Amino acid sequence: MKTPQGLTNEISLKNNIMTKTSNKYVDYFLNRKAEASLYEQLKSKKNLDFILHPIKWGFNPDKTFYSEWIYYSNAYTFVDKPAMLQDDEVLKKVITTIEKYHEIEVDMPMFQPHDYLEKFRSKIKNPLIDLSSYESKLNEVISRFFDGDFKIVLSHNDMVPGNFLFVDNELKFIDFEYSLKNIYLFDFGGFITETLPVNKFNDFMNLLNLNQKEKDKLSQLVFYQYILWINWSTYMYETSNKDVYRQLAYLMKEKLDNFNNLTF
Template sequence: MKAVSGLSNKIIVKEKVLVKESYSYVDKYLDRDNEIKIYEQLSNLKNDFMIIPFEWKINKTQMVSKTEFFDNAITLHETDICVNKMKSIIKIISKIHNLELIDIKVFNPKEFLNFFIKNTKECLFDLDFIKDQVNLIIDNYWSDNSKPVFSHNDLVKGNFINYKKGWKIIDFEYAMYNHYLFDYASFISESLNKKRWNVFLNLLNLSEAELNKITNLILYQNYLWIYWASYMFEQTNDQIFKDIAKEKFENIK
């Protein structure tokens, strides 16, 4: 990896080991017990598409994990996301969704969003103009009766790395069971320029109903991450969270 940084954890690289130490204000909204259950089960699987920690523990209230560090790896930040890369990402997402884990939480869109709404003094952007629409999306989240699938839930560019000529996914902090379209919506809203959204959507070959659903999930996620960024800015006073909120707001204007 050419750059190592973390928004949710303190990251230290030493002797080809990446050590992540969680921040207390992040532990308040992430379920670390659920995360450990995921690592325990994923560590028993042979795979060529994800990298998980080889060691993890909760030290008092802090989550600490260790993962192999690859010096020459790159992330999606450092390359153009062409159609072939999009196809590779779609294959990885499909493989994740086909994993069968037990006793893992199911994502609750209302509960997760409400944490940030309740714990943020002032949102960085006025979102009242789409509040009712987002609430309707939440109310109808499972209206298609789809079966939840194991999902990564945080498909930012930095969570994809390439080494030995293959793309792999890292960082399962937010992973839970979720709607099968959530990860695709996550990749679109988190990693793609808005001008490229339709290119990726066309590769998915979705029905009209699925297109409507994924459009709603993209809106929900942009709304969610604006509140998340507002919360994180209040905790850290770091300009990067203002930048993230602005980017997400541009997506929903």
């Protein structure tokens, strides 16, 4: 496994301990007190071998947040081995692990779809992409976000390829800084939005085995997350001037343009 390079934290490695340190631009939109509370609550939980828990965490004197993790040099993620995503057995393992995470009972704040999106939109000075044509649908999705009596669970909320870590070929979740209570379908939508190859969409949907009501909600959540990630990427590009964020914004726009070709 290569030394990870985080998009939202400064990462250092010493004596097989990886330290993640935040910055003010990221702390603006992440609830670090909730993150610290989650780690504290997870300490007393059993049968959590499917996640990697930090060994230490807290706030620095400058109020940035840090967490320390054991570094596994032989581990790998979907970033290192993207071809694994073509394997239905791997996709089944992803689904099972997401479901296990959702079973963890902890006290965490609720995800707020409007307020969270506005954190980025209110700070963007020069939008990279015109999303005005999606505004009406976006408002409808947000206004009905929690309609339908869908189960609320502990949601990871960050299903990027690098957060699926394989240690001794066993899948483990890492990086819980976005975790909040949310609809159980949100993580499946995140996996579709951020990680799943488009050619595996139908296979993944078949493996999920959802009813039509769930499929309709999942479609809305995928749409919302495309919009969210475009705004997140634009905000990060403006605050860091790193081209990787600009590229990510356009990648998400490309996926958004292809959204109507997906059959939920």
